[in-house]
Amino acid sequence: xxxxxLNPKKTLITLVAxxxxxxxxxxxxxxxxxxxxxxLEQSLADLKLEEACFQPxxxxxxxxxxxxxxxxxxIRDRFSFGQGHIPGAKNISAYDLSQExxxxxxxxxxxxxxxxxxxxxxxxxANGSWMLFRQVGFDNVKVLLGGYNYYLAHAKDLMxxxxxxxxxxxxxxxxxxxxxxxxNEISSSSTTTKKKPIKIRRKxxxxxxxxxx
Amino acid sequence: xxxxxFFLTALMLLLAIGTMFLSKSEQQKxxxxxxxxxxxxxxxxxxxxxxxAKLIIQNxxxxxxxxxxxxxxxxxxxxxxxINIPLDSIVTTSSLEYFGIPGMNVIFFSNDAIQADQGxxxxxxxxxxxxxxxxxxxxxxxxxxxxxxxxxETAPQTEFDIYQFRKGAQIYFTGAKVETxxxxxxNKVVIKRRKKTVTASGGC
Amino acid sequence: xxxxxxxxxxxxxxxxVIAILLGIAFGFILEASGFSSSRNLAGVFYGYNFVVLRxxxxxxxxxxxxxxxxxxxGWLDLSKIFILPTFVWPMIVGGVIMGLGFIVGGFCxxxxxxxxxxxxxxxxxxTIGLYIGIFIFTESFPLFSDFYTSGDxxxxxxxxxxxxxxxxIAFAFTFIALAVFWITxxxxxxxxKTTTAYKF
Numbered sequence: 001x002x003x004x005x006l007n008p009k010k011t012l013i014t015l016v017a018x019x020x021x022x023x024x025x026x027x028x029x030x031x032x033x034x035x036x037x038x039x040l041e042q043s044l045a046d047l048k049l050e051e052a053c054f055q056p057x058x059x060x061x062x063x064x065x066x067x068x069x070x071x072x073x074x075i076r077d078r079f080s081f082g083q084g085h086i087p088g089a090k091n092i093s094a095y096d097l098s099q100e101x102x103x104x105x106x107x108x109x110x111x112x113x114x115x116x117x118x119x120x121x122x123x124x125x126a127n128g129s130w131m132l133f134r135q136v137g138f139d140n141v142k143v144l145l146g147g148y149n150y151y152l153a154h155a156k157d158l159m160x161x162x163x164x165x166x167x168x169x170x171x172x173x174x175x176x177x178x179x180x181x182x183x184n185e186i187s188s189s190s191t192t193t194k195k196k197p198i199k200i201r202r203k204x205x206x207x208x209x210x211x212x213x
Numbered sequence: 214x215x216x217x218x219f220f221l222t223a224l225m226l227l228l229a230i231g232t233m234f235l236s237k238s239e240q241q242k243x244x245x246x247x248x249x250x251x252x253x254x255x256x257x258x259x260x261x262x263x264x265x266a267k268l269i270i271q272n273x274x275x276x277x278x279x280x281x282x283x284x285x286x287x288x289x290x291x292x293x294x295x296i297n298i299p300l301d302s303i304v305t306t307s308s309l310e311y312f313g314i315p316g317m318n319v320i321f322f323s324n325d326a327i328q329a330d331q332g333x334x335x336x337x338x339x340x341x342x343x344x345x346x347x348x349x350x351x352x353x354x355x356x357x358x359x360x361x362x363x364x365x366e367t368a369p370q371t372e373f374d375i376y377q378f379r380k381g382a383q384i385y386f387t388g389a390k391v392e393t394x395x396x397x398x399x400n401k402v403v404i405k406r407r408k409k410t411v412t413a414s415g416g417c
Numbered sequence: 418x419x420x421x422x423x424x425x426x427x428x429x430x431x432x433x434v435i436a437i438l439l440g441i442a443f444g445f446i447l448e449a450s451g452f453s454s455s456r457n458l459a460g461v462f463y464g465y466n467f468v469v470l471r472x473x474x475x476x477x478x479x480x481x482x483x484x485x486x487x488x489x490x491g492w493l494d495l496s497k498i499f500i501l502p503t504f505v506w507p508m509i510v511g512g513v514i515m516g517l518g519f520i521v522g523g524f525c526x527x528x529x530x531x532x533x534x535x536x537x538x539x540x541x542x543x544t545i546g547l548y549i550g551i552f553i554f555t556e557s558f559p560l561f562s563d564f565y566t567s568g569d570x571x572x573x574x575x576x577x578x579x580x581x582x583x584x585x586i587a588f589a590f591t592f593i594a595l596a597v598f599w600i601t602x603x604x605x606x607x608x609x610k611t612t613t614a615y616k617f
Contacts, residue, residue, distance in 0.1 A: 011217040015224060018479075022228070025490035034246035040304040040335065047300075047331055098250050124326050124348075128253030131334045136246050172324045173352040176290035179359050218602075222595050228482045229591035232584040235489040242496060 037137030054142040094129035119144035259348040312341040322347035419493035453531040455523025464608040467601035474594040505568030
């Protein structure tokens, strides 16, 4: 036998050890409860979906017919919930909603095609949680436009809001340029400070740790 | 010839083929969903229009205003020195270079806080820290800074103090308006390549 | 989990401890593979012994494939590891010099030290030459300091340059390495028939 021929025993041990290491790796990998189902581009496109939002007018169906295919979840804290909430809503904070038993519940709703509507005081409060739950694959989760405040203001006549758009956010309420311009003429005397522009440097990929060969 | 060589060759090939099924390594780095949710439920990311106004007036070099509205809206009006990154293109590689700069605090704003908040969530998912959202957006900006309303006579003193500040800010922003918008347009972002730190390299 | 120091599991003070442990392991493997013999090492260039090639290729593909698995398991974050900066021209020239020195001297820097460790005179002479070379380089560095940093590419990986994903590169290298193993074994057999036996 040549010096460099492989020793059968040692080869076997090395082989087994290496494979064992990888097998252990596979079994010890912790499976996270939630994982992203939508990639970044899909998530952005998802924000624009009309059906991802829940119109206040649609609340009527939930409130009057006690429909089984809509679940309302109040993600505010217990105190605010106690102060007042939409009748029939469940109080589960966004954090609790991401716990195991509630994820199972959400999965069940998704299977049965039940719509889960999240709301906070305003749309902003529920916005992040709504995005997250849609990104991890719960496409039955919607956000209540206007939030609780809008509901409270229009509780008596929700149907009327069907024609209104004042709960829809994202558009400019004012003509910014004109407003800023108009004031400029009035107080033109105060043009004093010449601002030096701040230059923002972009970040470059950086080497992390140092090492050698 | 040794039989062991065959085993080793086969195992190595098998393992190499196996790596192709490990898709995870190709994705962009993202934080775990539960971590992201934890960040989302913290209200600390919101800054008020007053605070933003104060930072701009002080010419704070560490703030980076990001306008997530469309380029058209951006061209009409924006905050001084703001950078326009429309929400749709926020996760492109060139946009992402604006985030995660050491020492810089990113403040997102849009017409109201919703789109800014959505931009915040998307960048947070990629793990960027020191990002904030201007609460109320430009609508609130107009209501508080450009057209502040006088508090009632019975209002507490602090409200009058805020009103005083807003009045001053109003003069600052509407007065210096013409200059700052032209500045913002001319203000080409300078990309400076950071030199990689060359550390002592070893040999073998 | 890993890399340990960038992720803050241990402080940078552990550098030296890790360096010593790795150095011991490296020296052990070099000696165990017979790399303290210059005949063994130079055998690659004459075709009678390809053990150097096989050991380094094995190390490379095992590490390559293993790291991909480790990254997947979450044991080591491959995006955080250090990548040596690439200076194209100096590296090519350095490689040529290194190759020449390897054939002429019969050692590469690391193996010359293992040779000293087992008491070989040629290893000692090689190392003395090594230090003289380093001295000359250091003293005359200003002459070619421009060249030393030319062709700076930053620290790209093969994936960045070619755009091919890591598993494919790993597979290609594994395939090439394994093919080379078998080919070199055949070459060895042929060459050894014609040469007289040699001692290690």
